[in-house]
Amino acid sequence: MTRLYLPCDAAAVALGADQVMRVLEREAAARGLTLDVIRTGTRGAVWLEPLLEVETPEGRIGYGPVTTADVVGLLDTGMLTGGDHPKRIGRPEDHPWFARQTRLTFARCGIVDPASVEDYRAHGGYAGLDRALAAEGPVIIDEVKLSGLRGRGGAGFPTGIKWNTVALAQADRKYIVCNADEGDSGTFADRMLMEGDPLSLIEGMTIAAVAVGATKGFIYTRSEYPHAIRALNRAIAAAQRAGYLGADIQGSGHAFDIEVRMGAGAYICGEETSLLDSLEGKRGMVRAKPPLPAIQGLFGKPTVVNNVLSLASVPWIMANGAAAYAALGMGRSLGTLPVQLAGNVARGGLIELPFGVSLREIVEDWGQGTRTGRPFRAVQVGGPLGAYFPDAMLDTPLDYEAFAKAGGLLGHGGVTVFDDSVDLAAQARFAFEFCAHESCGKCTPCRIGAVRGVEVMDRITAGVDLDRNFAVLDDLCELMTDASLCAMGGLTPVPVRSALTHFPEDFDRARHLPAAAE
């Protein structure tokens, strides 16, 4: 029996993986072949999806992107034994797009059966938890601190310090909350990991629970991610059956269980305090800090709130040691960053690399230009609250501090590429429009400022009273930056100001329009 691997990741499905599966089954039946098709997550090369792989003595051989029309030809030319075909890419791990990556957090994603604890263990899974269970809480926390791991959700706060605060807090109940409310456009790493290797997240949360003494975990994710929710629930059930979640984890005496909760279409719930309010069954309103969630979090109890990737990095750190992780990266950004290359790009997908690689390498070497074939004009890094950068800034290294210095933010590692058809004044207007749409409404600078921002942008693009309106825009950006309660209002000026700074010609069009056009 031949074993095949075909992703069931939402992006692969969107690109036709399920139709390929159906044709494959039909053709196999017609030829009297018995195939064992494992549905994996994606390895992250979205441009190669659906990527069909076949197990051969030389390893797994990939073919992609496979369409339904390719299936008959693939079977005819001996794909089942790794035969030649125009879509053959060889062993995926030898392909330059993958070979130049450093896969730690995503080492198993796209390779293992996401719902199988056995497969997970066979690929090194649960080695980190085994070590954590043999150690004391402070030892685990020290390891995470020494690794230099910083919150991958965007803020970059040291994970070990957060855990230490929760560990030291005295309470009858503590929580581990995974922030999987990945709402930033251009990012999909959390979704990909939850669909392709959900057990690494579950293991990371379990290690966190052992370290701080928590007994209950929640994964708060998005209603826009139905595939991830199904994959998580299957993996949680598998972990429970295998004794990796429940009242007595692997006979250690530690109790910990996880529940998946679905958001309801509110971007602001990616902000940790509004996420906690939402979990409690309230409107997702931002809380003033202090108190920190680590001291008074979910239901007023000490709570670790970490992003999916922060938690999913911990098993590797525990299994391989803090020093091995900290040996990668630059400055104070240590370890790896799963970069998500998105938008108008020929070869988009997830690229895990040590911090320090330049934006240009990502966009040009991995991305290979725009998908439309038109000239590159801008990238937005870090989601809707991130800066727009022109070509001249592509040499900025992927590093939290370098991006801050350049007036941007690394955020969750999303890189969205735009070709020369983009209008940066329209993008600036959209930043305000999005903020107005998604503001929780608690603080005035964000609630009112975003609406005023749309209005002032409309006046600017219409050419009304330009000098005065640019002054209003500047004032508004300063106010929102300084006086908003959270990053939603506080960072909305980042895309606006970067667009204005680096692409002023888009804002000044009205000044140069012929009078007849007015």
Next chain:
Amino acid sequence: MTISRPSPLSELLQGVAPWDEETARQILATHGGLEGPLLPILHALQEAFGHVPRAAVPLIAEHLNLSRAEVLGVVSFYQDFREAPPGRHVLKLCRAEACQSMGAVALAADVLGRLELDWGGTTADGALTVEAAFCLGLCACAPAALLDGEPLARLTPPLLAQVTDALAAEAVA
């Protein structure tokens, strides 16, 4: 590329039952043991009835010892919760930046114009509701949408027209 029809599972999820207090009470009862049960309850009600019926609000309030205003405040805060049932199919079309970089603005204008809808509107034949989404995590194969929970990628105006035409034809048949 061919567009798949929604799976039977997602069609079931879209099945809209008429208001029934007994069903609503059962939903409340099955969520009794949860910590912070309000969002799971609202999702379950919407799954059963296609929206969160106003008649359910006093039941929830009583069950969770909240005021009706508090419950309504939560329902109205979240984009997902509808006050009326949607069409037989729901298209969530992404409007966010990565999709914009691949023509999402023109795509949305085309489909909304053709169906004579605004965001959140339902076609006159009841076949389709078009809702705005801000990111579906399909940013490397933009522009993207979810049709009854099934992902669609690299959409173009003609490709999306093919999808909506098929849904309209199904309504006639």
